[in-house]
Amino acid sequence: MLSIFRMTKSFVGIMFFAIVLSHGVVSAQVEIEIIADVGAKIPITIPPFLGEGGQAKLISEIISSDLAKTGIFAIQSFDKSWSVSKLGDDEEYTNWASRAVQNLVVGNFVKLNDGRFQASFWLYDIPGQAMSVGYQIKDDPKQLRQMAHHFADLIYEKLTGDKGVFRTKIVYVVSKKDQSALVIADSDGHNPNEIFVSKEPILSPRWSPDGSKVAFVSFLKRKAAVYVTPVNYKKGRATGKPIVIGPFPGSNSAPAWSPDGQSLAIAISKDGKSDIFMISLRDQSRVQITNSRSINTEPNFSHDGKTLIFTSDRTGRPQVYQVPVKGGAEVRLTYTGRYNASPHFSPDDSFIALIHYDERKFNVGTQDMKSGVVQILTDGSRDQSPSIAPNGKVIVYASEANGRGILRFVAKNGRAKLRYVGPKGDDLREPSWGPFIKD
Amino acid sequence: MTMKFLLVAGLVAVLVGCSSKTKTNADIEQRDLFDQSNRRSFEQTAESIDGVVAPSEEELRAQQDELKREFEREEQRLLDERVKLDEQNAATQDEFQRQAEVKRVLSQNDSLLSQRSIFYDFDSSVIKVEFQPVIEAHGSFLKKHPTVRIRIEGNCDDRGSREYNLALGQSRAEQLKQAFVLLGARADQIDVASYGAERPLVFGIDDESRSKNRRSDLVYLD
Incomplete structure (x- = not known):
């Protein structure tokens, strides 16, 4: 899995993702070109999900990709030095607000003993100092992408008022x-x-x-x-x-x-x-x-x-x-x-x-x-x-x-x-x- | 037949009886016995023939007539069959000749009939004037050979809606069919089909490639 983020400084900002996957003999490539010359976008910060390596990271990447592709969201860059955890008190909200973060997704990924995984996420409205969505899914590892799309659907719907189509x-x-x-x-x-x-x-x-x-x-x-x-x-x-x-x-x-x-x-x-x-x-x-x-x-x-x-x-x-x-x-x-x-x-x-x-x-x-x-x-x-x-x-x-x-x-x-x-x-x-x- | 045998037997018995008056009684008795046994033997013979049901002459004649008629019928049937086979043979010969003729005419290289594609303008099923001679050649050929069958396949270039192109290809083929029918071809000689933009002759998106793909193909069927 390869993700490339590139921003040009021209009047028309173009964000370019290349997602290459190997799926047996079949492979596909998705390139995303987002024209960002008009209208305001919804800023959102999606740090890697907490939990074990690749899969936890993949979930946040899929959510970011889904939302970015709509042209409605601006995926904010993330500083690796920031510690991420479920938010509780006002101080934590203030801390994120100082980093100019408006919408924050905190996620968690755990492998269960029965072979399934459990993933959870929380969407925080930082200026409003409130959690707007929280969701948890237990499923088969094969359903990891579907699950990430499901989270993206929930975030999209909460922030735009429209239903997401990421699982279609x-x-x-x-x-x-x-x-x-x-x-x-x-x-x-x-x-x-x-x-x-x-x-x-x-x-x-x-x-x-x-x-x-x-x-x-x-x-x-x-x-x-x-x-x-x-x-x-x-x-x-x-x-x-x-x-x-x-x-x-x-x-x-x-x-x-x-x-x-x-x-x-x-x-x-x-x-x-x-x-x-x-x-x-x-x-x-x-x-x-x-x-x-x-x-x-x-x-x-x-x-x-x-x-x-x-x-x-x-x-x-x-x-x-x-x-x-x-x-x-x-x-x-x-x-x-x-x-x-x-x-x-x-x-x-x-x-x-x-x-x-x-x-x-x-x-x-x-x-x-x-x-x-x-x-x-x-x-x-x-x-x-x-x-x-x-x-x-x-x-x-x-x-x-x-x-x-x-x-x-x-x-x-x-x-x-x-x-x-x-x-x-x-x-x-x-x-x-x-x-x-x-x- | 039975009656005759009995009469003969009776006469024999009377004559034998008359000529033996001088013989002894014992002789006579013996002779009578003999005669009776003889008579019985005659009667038995007549009876046994009667049991086989020997046919009368009329019946025999009828049987013979029937056989003769049957023979004549069979002879006529064979004759008919022979005529039919001869006719069929002649027809096959004709068919062979006709097929050979069709094949020969269709395989001529530089004839109008050797042109099997009609080309169109974009989004049009109008037959262009330049193709009129080709269409007339195929139309009169179909008229001359009413057993020859043809399939017209309409095609389009890659531009525009695929479904609309499928209908446009059909329309191109149907219009050509109508032109052939007007020239004397029978409607049941002609099958129409459309592949829309799905079967390009050449792969290319330049004007020349596209003009080659906007076509109706004429496919003669065996």
């Missing part, structure tokens, strides 16, 4: 020389695990709302077909084999889960047009939603389950439209730019993420549902497949570097950007962000 998973497609794989990884790119491998291309993986299934598209007898595979979300593993939905005559693709997880909206291309259908997973019955002599694809449900947004080229170019699930007028939503596609509703349905083309490059942006204001968040040339974190604060998308597909993360406010590069030679694509972990 992402699923994405890895394209190799002559095969494609569906991979589940932690949202920080660690623990990548192939859940499905095929000689045929794979695209459009989508988590079910409860995280128990992944829908995706592959090819069956040369036709695109929608599959659903059961998974264990916490473990990031497949628990069964993929089953094909339908297949209905024509090309079947672009699955989107209804918020209740009972139906999939999919696009079926046949006889020169592509329309969106609702497929009941109980009996595979289908209801047609769109009807026009054009391409209608990439459906996505609002989280209240009432409407669908989708991409249509009915005007000759792809734009985003909205239609009530129970039927009604199809209303155009995007007017800025000649090409808007891949729409995704934010968790509170207040904005959509999409890809936007301006005659030179494809970028990921957001459009506010009320004002219609479009904000472009990325600066690659071929950015695509945006997926929004369940707290609505970060968007993961597919991009490229040196001719290879990589995943990038961008904060919804545009203040933090991360790069996730897969093992050498792998082409990463089509990320989908999973739901919150249920405690």
Whole structure:
């Protein structure tokens, strides 16, 4: 495990982490680039956890990395000469206050006789002279990273008021020389695990709302077909084999889960047009939603389950439209730019993420549902497949570097950007962000 | 048949009886005994033939007629089969010739039919004028050979939404199918598929590579 902190003194401060891990034959690299030119950050000091060497230190490193990556926190440097312990009296708070520390995390790590470990942390509000969160976990050593992410979630929620997404998973497609794989990884790119491998291309993986299934598209007898595979979300593993939905005559693709997880909206291309259908997973019955002599694809449900947004080229170019699930007028939503596609509703349905083309490059942006204001968040040339974190604060998308597909993360406010590069030679694509972990 | 035998036996018995009037009683008795045994023997013979159920002439004739008809039917069947085989053989010959012709025409190097890809502008499934001759060549070829089957595979470059590209590739292939049908091909000769941006012909992100990837491929099926 290697951590590098580097601060430049330019107007735009860039913090750069490189986390390299070896995981059998699979290794991944996460680079974090945080643009810190706007807005105040929450300062926080996270000394190494008390306890035995490597693992205790790793916990504080993971928490620091999680919080730094959001672009909301400023991780304060720490003087090794400072003694760290659980705080009690006013004098100890005053002591930390004199070091200009505002938020302090004190942690403790112990190995138990039964093979498990016990870790605890306390978050202190130094100026307020109070402990704001305290938490203790006993778990298997394999769960060390998950546990550290859990602590980071609790700290994040306490200090920002929003739920953290550090324990969530992402699923994405890895394209190799002559095969494609569906991979589940932690949202920080660690623990990548192939859940499905095929000689045929794979695209459009989508988590079910409860995280128990992944829908995706592959090819069956040369036709695109929608599959659903059961998974264990916490473990990031497949628990069964993929089953094909339908297949209905024509090309079947672009699955989107209804918020209740009972139906999939999919696009079926046949006889020169592509329309969106609702497929009941109980009996595979289908209801047609769109009807026009054009391409209608990439459906996505609002989280209240009432409407669908989708991409249509009915005007000759792809734009985003909205239609009530129970039927009604199809209303155009995007007017800025000649090409808007891949729409995704934010968790509170207040904005959509999409890809936007301006005659030179494809970028990921957001459009506010009320004002219609479009904000472009990325600066690659071929950015695509945006997926929004369940707290609505970060968007993961597919991009490229040196001719290879990589995943990038961008904060919804545009203040933090991360790069996730897969093992050498792998082409990463089509990320989908999973739901919150249920405690 | 039985009656005849009995009449003959009766006559013989009367004649024998008349000619032996001069013989002794013992002789006569013996002779009678002989005659009776003889008669019995005749009767028995008649009875035993009756048990085998010897066919009448009518029945025999009917049987022979039936056999003859059966033979004629069999002869006709064999004849039909022969004709059918000859026809099949001729058809196979025709099919071989047709296949050879199809193969020959399709393998000609610098013909319009040797062009198996149609290229497009970005985000467009409009068939460009320059490809009209190629499309007409394939369309009339399909019309001329209604048993030839073809698969049109639509493809896109790497830019933009993968799902939108999958639909765009499908649209490219479908439009080409319609063009072939208008030229006289049968719809059931043509299968369409789209790989969107998933099967690039060339890996490259320059304009030239991308223009090669925005294509419909024509795949003749065996």
